[in-house]
Amino acid sequence: MGLLDIILGRSKAVPPNLDQLFSLPSAAITLETAAGYRPTGSGSVCFKAAEGGGFSTLREEVDKLLALDNGKFTSTTDSYGFTWVVRETTPDDVEGLVTDLHGVNSSLVDAGFGSALLCTLVAFTNGARSLGLVYLYKRGSWYPFVPAGPDRRDNATELQIKSIVGTDLNFEPDLSRWFPIYGAPGL
Numbered sequence: 719m720g721l722l723d724i725i726l727g728r729s730k731a732v733p734p735n736l737d738q739l740f741s742l743p744s745a746a747i748t749l750e751t752a753a754g755y756r757p758t759g760s761g762s763v764c765f766k767a768a769e770g771g772g773f774s775t776l777r778e779e780v781d782k783l784l785a786l787d788n789g790k791f792t793s794t795t796d797s798y799g800f801t802w803v804v805r806e807t808t809p810d811d812v813e814g815l816v817t818d819l820h821g822v823n824s825s826l827v828d829a830g831f832g833s834a835l836l837c838t839l840v841a842f843t844n845g846a847r848s849l850g851l852v853y854l855y856k857r858g859s860w861y862p863f864v865p866a867g868p869d870r871r872d873n874a875t876e877l878q879i880k881s882i883v884g885t886d887l888n889f890e891p892d893l894s895r896w897f898p899i900y901g902a903p904g905l
Contacts, residue, residue: 739820743812745886752882755842755849759809760904762802763822765834804903841904848905859890
């Protein structure tokens with residue numbers, strides 16, 4: 719980081735550590751025992767492709783991923799133009815889900831599309847309410863997202879979840895970076 723960055727208040731980006739996904743199974747156990755949230759078996763990787771030739775190459779890479787394991791993954795595009803590669807497993811196979819999501823992430827990074835990755839989401843439920851644990855690539859950190867209706871979220875529950883699993887996951891300290899992901903697959 720140079721002097722100009724310091725003067726302008728810019729900080730050096732935190733490189734993503736995709737291996738942080740592997741801390742999720744232990745956090746899932748803590749989350750279930752302390753708050754009653756169980757995994758749903760749904761997880762997804764979100765990315766935004768740029769226009770032009772890069773997009774077609776990225777789309778080809780995603781199509782290759784989707785072709786693996788006979789329909790193991792599906793793909794959907796949301797109303798904002800973000801693509802979600804979705805994986806559904808049994809709720810008790812959090813380790814397998816995390817391994818599969820890590821494989822998608824690693825494949826895209828290895829193909830040179832790491833900058834297009836936005837987040838990974840793993841869904842949970844307590845029977846009445848959904849919860850997503852979200853890993854932000856650009857920040858190298860996690861945050862909880864609890865939708866409470868159309869375009870509404872439950873901030874109090876999100877802070878409670880952070881306090882419950884805060885020692886298991888590297889949480890994003892800047893709450894303004896806890897972006898809502900309404901309509902994300904699995905929530």
